[in-house]
Amino acid sequence: MKGKPLVSIVSAGLSKFGKIEGLYARELFAEAAKEAYERCPNLNPKKDIQALFVGHMGESYEHQGHTGATAADWAGLLHIPAIRTEGACASSGAALRAGIYAVLSGLCDVVMVGGVEKMTHRTTPEVTEFLAMASDYPFEQWHGITFPGLFALMATAHMHKYGTTEKQMAMVAVKNHYHGSLNPKAHMQKEVTLETALSSRVIAWPLKLYDCSLITDGASCLILTKPELAKKYTDTPVHIVGSGQASDTIGMYEREEFTSLKAAKLAAKKAYEMANVKPEDIDVAEVHDCFTIAEIIAYEDLGFCKPGEGGHLAEKGETKLGGRIPINTSGGLKAKGHPVGATGTAQAYEIYLQLTEQAEKRQVKDAEIGLTHNVGGSGATAAVHIYRRE
Ligand SMILES: CC(C)(COP(=O)(O)OP(=O)(O)OC[C@H]1O[C@@H](n2cnc3c(N)ncnc32)[C@H](O)[C@@H]1OP(=O)(O)O)[C@@H](O)C(=O)NCCC(=O)NCCS
Numbered sequence: 001m002k003g004k005p006l007v008s009i010v011s012a013g014l015s016k017f018g019k020i021e022g023l024y025a026r027e028l029f030a031e032a033a034k035e036a037y038e039r040c041p042n043l044n045p046k047k048d049i050q051a052l053f054v055g056h057m058g059e060s061y062e063h064q065g066h067t068g069a070t071a072a073d074w075a076g077l078l079h080i081p082a083i084r085t086e087g088a089c090a091s092s093g094a095a096l097r098a099g100i101y102a103v104l105s106g107l108c109d110v111v112m113v114g115g116v117e118k119m120t121h122r123t124t125p126e127v128t129e130f131l132a133m134a135s136d137y138p139f140e141q142w143h144g145i146t147f148p149g150l151f152a153l154m155a156t157a158h159m160h161k162y163g164t165t166e167k168q169m170a171m172v173a174v175k176n177h178y179h180g181s182l183n184p185k186a187h188m189q190k191e192v193t194l195e196t197a198l199s200s201r202v203i204a205w206p207l208k209l210y211d212c213s214l215i216t217d218g219a220s221c222l223i224l225t226k227p228e229l230a231k232k233y234t235d236t237p238v239h240i241v242g243s244g245q246a247s248d249t250i251g252m253y254e255r256e257e258f259t260s261l262k263a264a265k266l267a268a269k270k271a272y273e274m275a276n277v278k279p280e281d282i283d284v285a286e287v288h289d290c291f292t293i294a295e296i297i298a299y300e301d302l303g304f305c306k307p308g309e310g311g312h313l314a315e316k317g318e319t320k321l322g323g324r325i326p327i328n329t330s331g332g333l334k335a336k337g338h339p340v341g342a343t344g345t346a347q348a349y350e351i352y353l354q355l356t357e358q359a360e361k362r363q364v365k366d367a368e369i370g371l372t373h374n375v376g377g378s379g380a381t382a383a384v385h386i387y388r389r390e
Helices: 025-038 067-074 091-104 124-132 147-162 166-180 194-198 227-233 262-275 292-301 310-315 340-355
Strands: 007-014 052-055 082-085 110-117 202-204 218-225 238-247 284-286 369-376 381-389
Touching (some): 007 025, 007 091, 007 227, 025 067, 025 110, 025 218, 052 091, 067 082, 067 110, 082 091, 091 110, 091 218, 091 238, 091 340, 091 369, 091 381, 110 340, 124 147, 147 202, 147 292, 166 194, 166 310, 218 227, 218 340, 238 262, 238 340, 262 292, 262 369, 262 381, 284 340, 292 310, 292 369, 340 369, 340 381
Parallel strands (some): 052 082, 052 110, 284 369
Antiparallel strands (some): 007 218, 007 238, 110 218, 369 381
């Protein structure tokens, strides 16, 4: 049987993504929680939700740690166990995984998982430094390398090994900005031309402005329950049928190769095996396009094409809405935005919308099986989840 449910998603919420002035992270999380509650009138949050797992990458942005309790307080969930998970940009992919552990262990019937980050009130150099803390201190940060720099190294390695081009990377940006233009919650809702993307200023060659994800504020959450309880809350649950998480060396310099992320491949292998599905069964996916090269590598690591063919997949339009396998219909981290702690469960939110036919202008017709791929840092953490509609 394809995909025995591990847990079921019965509701989901997402704050508006963007440069949100005047709100704290906790208020963004409350906004996401409110949407999840409103979507699920049969749920009594205070009575039913038994634990909260919330991804949050950095306390430096707001000088605020202790995110589990803070988020629970502002989501109206006082007094339950509330735990922060941290795995850099995969912090809420890890929260989702932790929520699955909690339900599968039998300790909890219903949990909330989510994530949050408030970034845009800090300057770009500050944000760059806070983000870089998720790389290796002695051999990467200390020498001044940042995430655009690390992913630029992967891009040049990919170009050298496979002939991947700057144009192919730019086409990922053009696609994701097109998808973002269809998403009212996306940070950037404007289309860009290939010429604009290709001629944008260099950030870390070969990566240009339009190859980089956005610095964004936002929050996301999901309500999970046991599959046998799902119908109590909704007629249209989405089942999580595969879950994989893996890690790799913190320093990129110790990796076996620079053109692939081993943690992502290992996480995907586990998730596919658990779900009993193959890459060709996936109808829609949200992948971690923190830089356009990362999306190309994701296509290859997830088995959507052979190693080295990711650039061609983007160039041929196969991953655009209407293509063979639409990827990042939300706009991805490139256009929807990348509030790092919120990204993993925001990806799951998009898949939840797709599999319950609520994705409006960006709906993938007859989507039955979805996948999310959430990467932390330069790939030292990765979480892959597979979802099936009822
Ligand atoms: C690419 C980056 C350095 C640009 O920052 P910046 O040079 O300070 O740019 P600014 O914030 O001053 O914005 C200048 C303009 O570029 C736009 N812009 C900023 N980042 C953009 C991006 N990534 N893509 C497209 N446009 C972008 C802004 O909207 C603004 O447009 P406007 O002039 O029309 O208002 C920054 O977005 C960044 O660091 N992104 C990567 C974040 C990251 O590493 N995340 C973790 C990944 S592991």
